[in-house]
Amino acid sequence: MALVKLQTQWFRNLEPEPVRFSPSFNLLYGANGSGKSSVLEAIGYLGLGRSFRISRHQAVVSHGQSKLTVFGVLDAGLDEHAKGDGRIEPVEHRVGISRDITSKETSLRVNGEAVRSLSSLAKRLPVSVIDPGVFDIVAGGPGKRRQFLDWLVFHVEPSFSSLWQQCQRVTSQRNQTLRNGRIDESLMRVWDNQFAVLAESLSDTRAEVFQRFKSAFDEVLSELDAGWTDGLKLEFYPGWDRSHSLVEVLKNHREQERRMGHTLYGPNRADIRLKLGGRPVAETFSRGQQKTLVILMKIAQGKVLSDLGKQVTFLLDDINAELDVRHRIMLARKLQELRCQVFITSIEHPEPDVLWTDGQAPEYRMFHVEHGKLTEE
Numbered sequence: 001m002a003l004v005k006l007q008t009q010w011f012r013n014l015e016p017e018p019v020r021f022s023p024s025f026n027l028l029y030g031a032n033g034s035g036k037s038s039v040l041e042a043i044g045y046l047g048l049g050r051s052f053r054i055s056r057h058q059a060v061v062s063h064g065q066s067k068l069t070v071f072g073v074l075d076a077g078l079d080e081h082a083k084g085d086g087r088i089e090p091v092e093h094r095v096g097i098s099r100d101i102t103s104k105e106t107s108l109r110v111n112g113e114a115v116r117s118l119s120s121l122a123k124r125l126p127v128s129v130i131d132p133g134v135f136d137i138v139a140g141g142p143g144k145r146r147q148f149l150d151w152l153v154f155h156v157e158p159s160f161s162s163l164w165q166q167c168q169r170v171t172s173q174r175n176q177t178l179r180n181g182r183i184d185e186s187l188m189r190v191w192d193n194q195f196a197v198l199a200e201s202l203s204d205t206r207a208e209v210f211q212r213f214k215s216a217f218d219e220v221l222s223e224l225d226a227g228w229t230d231g232l233k234l235e236f237y238p239g240w241d242r243s244h245s246l247v248e249v250l251k252n253h254r255e256q257e258r259r260m261g262h263t264l265y266g267p268n269r270a271d272i273r274l275k276l277g278g279r280p281v282a283e284t285f286s287r288g289q290q291k292t293l294v295i296l297m298k299i300a301q302g303k304v305l306s307d308l309g310k311q312v313t314f315l316l317d318d319i320n321a322e323l324d325v326r327h328r329i330m331l332a333r334k335l336q337e338l339r340c341q342v343f344i345t346s347i348e349h350p351e352p353d354v355l356w357t358d359g360q361a362p363e364y365r366m367f368h369v370e371h372g373k374l375t376e377e
């Protein structure tokens, strides 16, 4: 789906007037501190339930206020084609999120009705952020890559979130028992059996989606035809050696886990391993190559969802500093091909023709951002 209307209240410095966006490209420009990233952050808030810039909700609420609201209208657009069960979905969905920092309560609404689970909102607006921090997916620890994969798994299979939550709960109960030091072996076996059932199922789902992702990635890579990616290997590591049952692995490493005080094998240790000539790419690739690789991985995610008739909303925050013109053009074209919705921020007045030199410009809207207010040009 595409976000065609946004309205915020007490969200950083943003003005409360509603803004209408294009379901295709939206270019936002303005001086430092004008509010460009805050607009993207507000859109991200609807699709992720939190800020992609900071973990404290408090920082996002306008100074002196205690509650923020973000409201959006989503255009079902492409998603209509994905329906095969005869149900008629409304053409537009209205989604809203409010966060009260005093009571720490979050309320969510979809089409006028209160909903409890964030996934009801998130599944309608797959938001993918490309900002300077995104390169951690390659350079950072496995947690970042797990998050990257799980975002896709959730959008392919929304029921994944409940499986993931159950698995998290059992993992933290196991961790508590391990931290206690005195382990009751019979109790531990009960945890292990429960944990293994959830873990195997979760890993099967991840592995299946990873295969789709890998095919899409290989396709994107072959179109790019860049020598430096030759021999690049992406592998899914489920978190333990799956030629053995997880129960067996846990039993064999009981002493090690007891010493460390937490679960060392299972989906909580999963990773996407990125290697070239047997070495992690974070050790081999230049920063520019790592950035391009992450972008290609993000495009591949977009492709997997686009093949399922789901439209991704890409938030490209401040990427001019990160990518050269050639790569910016490549990215813009790919996103256009996939019919994604795109928001791009820049400090300078954008020159959209630079991105589409062959005259194949998509529909776009351009906004000037000043003191938290968006004015369409």
Ligand SMILES: Nc1ncnc2c1ncn2[C@@H]1O[C@H](COP(=O)(O)OP(=O)(O)OP(=O)(O)O)[C@@H](O)[C@H]1O
Binding pocket: 011, 012, 013, 030, 031, 032, 033, 034, 035, 036, 037, 038, 039, 058, 059, 060, 061, 062, 063, 318, 347
């Ligand atoms: N909680 C808040 N309440 C009110 N204003 C805030 C809050 N948090 C940040 N601001 C202000 O909001 C403005 C917008 O910040 P934002 O990061 O969106 O700007 P930007 O246009 O993306 O800037 P840059 O080009 O420097 O990245 C800044 O002036 C900032 O000081």
